[in-house]
Amino acid sequence: MAQHRNVILIGMPGSGKSTLGILLAKALVFDFIDTDVVIQTRQHGRLIEILERLGAEQFCAVENQYCAELELDQYVVATGGSVIYSPDAMANFQRLGTIVYLSIAFDELLPRITDMDSRGIVMQPGQSFADLYAERVPLYRQFANITVDCTGEDHEHTVSQIMAALNADN
Numbered sequence: 001m002a003q004h005r006n007v008i009l010i011g012m013p014g015s016g017k018s019t020l021g022i023l024l025a026k027a028l029v030f031d032f033i034d035t036d037v038v039i040q041t042r043q044h045g046r047l048i049e050i051l052e053r054l055g056a057e058q059f060c061a062v063e064n065q066y067c068a069e070l071e072l073d074q075y076v077v078a079t080g081g082s083v084i085y086s087p088d089a090m091a092n093f094q095r096l097g098t099i100v101y102l103s104i105a106f107d108e109l110l111p112r113i114t115d116m117d118s119r120g121i122v123m124q125p126g127q128s129f130a131d132l133y134a135e136r137v138p139l140y141r142q143f144a145n146i147t148v149d150c151t152g153e154d155h156e157h158t159v160s161q162i163m164a165a166l167n168a169d170n
């Protein structure tokens with residue numbers, strides 16, 4: 001693992017970064033931070049409200065700034081799915097530790113995003129979720145130090161896959 005020994009989870013919305021991240025932190029005896037929660041507390045509102053208020057471009061600028069400012073040691077970081085559009089944020093995560101991409105088949109992801117309008121996703125007007133998936137997968141792959149395929153797996157299995165990959169990377 002890289003020097004700072006943080007683990008940064010990236011992936012599509014619904015891939016399990018937030019729910020699995022806390023379990024991974026327990027397994028690693030690390031602390032846990034969800035950058036969506038950082039955005040919510042600093043912007044004083046729920047993510048969907050912030051996204052509607054700022055618009056996609058300004059939301060990404062805020063996400064970029066807050067993630068670029070993070071200084072962490074021995075944390076699991078659950079990021080928001082849109083963070084791969086933010087170059088300063090990604091440069092900071094590359095500096096901070098090991099970036100793990102939670103890869104998942106589109107067909108398994110789609111039923112989890114039942115609340116697309118109320119959860120807030122950074123999308124262009126007219127873009128479908130399938131378009132978004134196709135656009136983002138190469139970006140997640142590009143930034144990943146480790147890719148774990150979560151398709152068909154529960155959290156416990158994925159956490160042990162990540163632990164094994166991190167140990168092999170040491």
Ligand SMILES: Nc1ncnc2c1ncn2[C@@H]1O[C@H](COP(=O)(O)OP(=O)(O)O)[C@@H](O)[C@H]1O
Nearest residue numbers: 012013014015016017018019020112153154155
């Ligand atoms: N491996 C999994 N199996 C079943 N449900 C999952 C799995 N991973 C995530 N989910 C469900 O998908 C939803 C979104 O998960 P979440 O952790 O918030 O994803 P993210 O933070 O990547 O957007 C939650 O309801 C969560 O319980």
Ligand SMILES: O=C(O)C1=C[C@@H](OP(=O)(O)O)[C@@H](O)[C@H](O)C1
Nearest residue numbers: 012013014080081082120121122
């Ligand atoms: O992928 C996205 O465009 C987004 C994902 C969300 O986080 P999750 O990936 O944790 O759902 C959140 O950051 C924001 O609503 C935008």
Ligand SMILES: [Mg+2]
Nearest residue numbers: 017018036078
């Ligand atoms: Mg999340």
